[in-house]
Amino acid sequence: MSQSRPTFDTASLVEDVSLTRIAQYILVVVFIGFFLVPLEAGFVTALKTNEAVARSLPFVPSLGDGFTLENLEFAFNQLRDSFVNSLLLALPATIVNVLLASMAAYGLTMVNWRGQLGFLILFLIGIFVPYQAVIVPLADFWNNIFPIAEMLAPTFAAIPLLAEYHSDLVPLIITDIAYGIPICTILFRSYYNSLPESLVEAAKIDGASIAKIYRRIILPISKPMFGVVFIYQFTQIYNEFLFAFTLIVAADAPAAPVTLLIPSLGASTSGINYGIRMSAAILAALPTILLYVAFAEQFAKGLRTESG
């Protein structure tokens, strides 16, 4: 009501100011600083020359002589090929992963068959398998027992825009899909459990087969959930380091994804170049940030539907 009055009501303003309120605001500001300063410092450092980094505090921006775009340029040139690798890895892996997980969750919640619980437990166990425990057999499998990368190399060489070495990503893609499915299945499962069962029953009575119910009813309804799981899983696979390190091995391998290159960028015997490191980190984070921004609405909707 006070807003509609023409004169400014000072008394009510003073009344609103209380000690607890001031304390709340201070706390909020402190926390915002706590979370934002590292980001800001990284961003500022990325735009500083080496000398400026040495002379100024990390979070103080430097203008004039200390300002440079060379770090970003250098980092981008170094990371360019690995960006392509990372996207070639993360996009197909995420899409296949999310689709398979959604199908598995559908089969585990909305279709009745014997032994469902056993399979669900297998999925749950899959979440808790530590990656470190499997890397040696994994490398052995993809290198010696089933060297699919070597097998596919000639095929990849024949595909336009792709190079022979891109076939090295295939074992990594399959591995990431396999290890991503359990958690994604559980995410989808909780969503499908919240859907009314009568929807599937109505479709059954309408004569739809199990596959048709999935394709025509469940898949379209779970669009918001797809947004959530897609963003989550893309970030996971894009940021994944251990499997990439095990299967691609080195940062100078042509198929190396971004995560393999980042640790070595800006580090040399002469010391660490913080400007380059920060530039690389910011560039590497861009795809996931862009993805989140693009799907933010979908993401929020998905979280709402899941909790509601």
Add this chain to the structure above:
Amino acid sequence: MGRIELDDVTKRFGPETAVEDLNLDIEDEEFLVLVGPSGCGKSTTLRMIAGLETPTEGDVYIDGDHMNYRVPQNRDIAMVFQDYALYPHMTVRGNIGFGLEEEKGYTKAERGERVEEVAEMLGISELLDRKPDELSGGQQQRVALGRAIVRSPEAFLMDEPLANLDAKLRSEMRAELQNLQEMLEVTTVYVTHNQTEAMTMGDRIAVLDDGRLQQVGEPLELYHEPANRFVAGFIGEPMMNFLEGELDGGTLVTPYLDYSLDDDLRSAVGDATALTLGIRPEDIELEEFGGDPGSLGDHEYVMNVTVVEPHGNQNVVHLNHAGAEDEFDVLQAVTGGMEMLTVDEEVVVSIDPDLIHLFDGQSGQALHNRRMEAETELTQI
């Protein structure tokens, strides 16, 4: 043709028995209402006919064909769900047409025509391009009906389809559903826990309790000749009054009043000694009490009015034993809307022996139902 038979059907979920030894014969074009309290097995029964559940024992036949292991789409039935189960991402047109896609013998154009035809029948033609969340409850209900009608099935199965509508719309839809069923001449099995719906809509009513069939019959048959105490209590609003007591000589002694039975009634009772007397509230007569206990007749008692619920057309009067300390009401009676009684007034309650029901105190089986002569004469006029 859509004759549905249930033959000794039992359904167990683990140790729980949902439906036990159910025998039910639903005639072609009949409107049968399955009624009972929550958890009585009525929905399970419907789902077994639909093919969403498989009976643990016994057989389901539709048109003489054994159905137990047949999937829903091959049973030629349609179902309307309580929550309508409309596909939220499809338009009304998509929702109604979905079931036709798997139906043989339709071209795409014919499917479209059929959807329009059904929509027109239900008065929802102008809603065809809307999504379910843009529709009111009543409109969603119609779409759900349209989805059932569109395939012209052998039988409609309805699971509390009106439960989510408000009272006014519910009574409208009740009449509409009946008209629709008569027009389409399709066997209908209708599940509800609402006894008004059961009484007004069904050709016949099957009352279930605790997984067991209590009685099947025409609505008035259930009302006047209930097979047991459960049916007597379930059908009729307000509920029938029950007075439990012991037979002592020729008199039924209950905690609040003694009721003498004539020879006829006594022979109907046989050797049962624990009895329950049932009398419908509308069959109880109330008169003003003059103050002289000596003037009371044989089946007349003085009681106190504790609560009067005016309904406009009638009053529901709660009665307590005269001079009773406890809050417990002994009887409820229904009087005409213009007959005003006041709380704490003393009245003479008369219970006509022609109108009482007697149930076995242990099993609840009806031993005697009200005499019907007066009623049959009335219906002949």
